[in-house]
Amino acid sequence: MERLCGNREMLGLLDRAAQLTGLKRETLCPDALSREAALEAIALAATLLFSHGQTTERTVTAAGRLGHALGVAVTVLPYWGELIVKVDDAPVSQIVPAKPLGIDMGRVLAVMTVIDQICDGTLPTGAAQSALGSAGRLPPASTPRFALFAAIGAASLGVIFGLLNPTSLVLIAASAAIGALVRRWLSGFISNPLVEPLCAAFIAGTTASAAGHFQPSDAVTLIGFCPCMVLVPGPHILNGAIDLARTRVALGIARLTYAGLIVLLICAGGLFGFAAGGAKLAMAASPPPVPFLIDVIAAGCAVASFGTFFSMPWRLLAFPIAVGMVAHAARWALISNAGASAPTGALVACMLVGTLTTPAVDRLHLPFAAVAFSAVVSLMPGFFLFNTAIGLVELVSIGSSTPPALLTGIATSGVTAFLIIMAMAFGLILPRMLFERAPPSPA
Structure with missing residues (x-):
């Protein structure tokens, strides 16, 4: 019946x-x-x-x-x-x-x-x-799990960007965990979703500023922006790009505007935190290469942390972790062995992730953007985005006597960040669109 x-x-x-x-x-x-x-x-x-x-x-x-x-x-x-x-x-x-x-x-x-x-x-x-x-009404990931994996994810990103100093990694983990606890606390009585990343980024900036008294400048920059990286709204960027690709222009622009506003507030919160502590901002040098095994393991830890942020059930975490580690291994090989650029490495890695995740998310009924971004979060050009923001602040403070090297550094970091984001979006979306247009297999 x-x-x-x-x-x-x-x-x-x-x-x-x-x-x-x-x-x-x-x-x-x-x-x-x-x-x-x-x-x-x-x-x-x-x-x-x-x-x-x-x-x-x-x-x-x-x-x-x-x-x-x-x-x-x-x-x-x-x-x-x-x-x-x-x-x-x-x-x-x-x-x-x-x-x-x-x-x-x-x-x-x-x-x-x-x-x-x-x-x-x-x-x-x-x-x-x-x-x-x-x-x-299902509850999100528990607060202890949320804070723990925020610490793990931020420290893992520090390792990927070449920071292997234990003291610096502990500071990154502590800053991210405190920021996660503050975000959960704020979510209980503030409905505006923009306040949480701003406050968490401010905590990261003040922590890095305090660390500037006994850490080298490059480490201070990483201590500041690695906790901010776990705040980046990657799924919103991907969903907005997918909407644009499907000619849902107004909705796609709205999604990307919202994501861009969050990124802007993250940068502002981090810079305000630096300024509040009296730290001197300086653009960091390009991160040194990380050994292959360490890089791949750290990428897997970062994937696990973002899966937690998006309330992925424990039983499903293994798949995006494995995909993310494979993708990061491919990127490492392209950049270290083949001499490929960072945007090229991101493009190939994201195309691999898009190809592997599309059939799986459809079968498991999971949101593609969240799973795909979890797998490639370590590829996000946070280093270049925050370097650009720091360079712009330094440019304003110096004024007309700005050295040409600073202008070149700002332009290089900004363009590199833009190209990586475009490569990631294209690499993830293209396999998705091709799978959807492929004819069904015969029974």
Whole structure:
């Protein structure tokens, strides 16, 4: 009976029978949902997916599948700030507030599981609303786990950038852990998501400023920006780039603007922290190469930390860790052995990640941007971004007597950061788009 009541053709027959008998559809079939209830369930599912990091295309597709299972053909129109769920064969729609500000793979996985169960007939359609509500209330990663992996991730990035001094790594880990605890504390009573990265970056800057009294200048710079690197909104950048590639221009620009604003606040918080401690800012030299094994292990630790930030279940962490280590190994070989540039190494590594993760995330119903970014987080050009910011501050303080070397350094760091980000976005998105356009394999 559950399968019959969830079948679209059967629901149409029930509607006609209801018109003839004067009874409600729910009376004829207790598991069936009215059109209004089905529309509410579809809107809730789409809102949860859209708000917690699922790509726009997958959100629209999942809502359509759920609508088909509930007997209502719908079209979801996504915008920044709201979703419009429109019934195709009637002038009926529902507008729900939704901003894609969060990344929570646990909730996305739970919602997709509920949708699959309803579509397969293993979950009664009448239980859709409550099951989706329960999925949306799943807690994020615990605060101790969040703080611990923030420390591990930031220290791992320090190792990748050539900082092997134990004292410096401890300072990086402590700064990132304190920043993570402050972010969780602020999230309890401040709804503005921009405040958290600003405050965490300020803590990183003040820690680095204090370390400047007994650490070399290059180490101080890394102590300052490695904890800031764990704040970079990579999934929002990728989701925005994917929306642009699918010609959802307004939504893509909105996502990238939001991500850019966070990056700007991270840089500002770090620089304010430096200034508050009276540290002298100076652009750091290019990081020295790191031994292969150390580099790959540190990359795996960084992937694990970002998987935790995005509330990835423990059982699923092994896959992005393995992919991230393989990608970093390929990048290391290209740069160290083949003499490739940093943007080229990032492009090849990200294409490898995109190729490996696309079929897996579709099978596991995980948000592509979160999984892919977790695997390539160590490739983000944080070193060049913060070097550019430091150089600009130094340029303002020096004024007209700025040496040409400083201008060259700012331009080089800025262009390198831009090229790496473009290479990463293109490398991750291209395999995704090609997989989606490939014809299905014959049965």
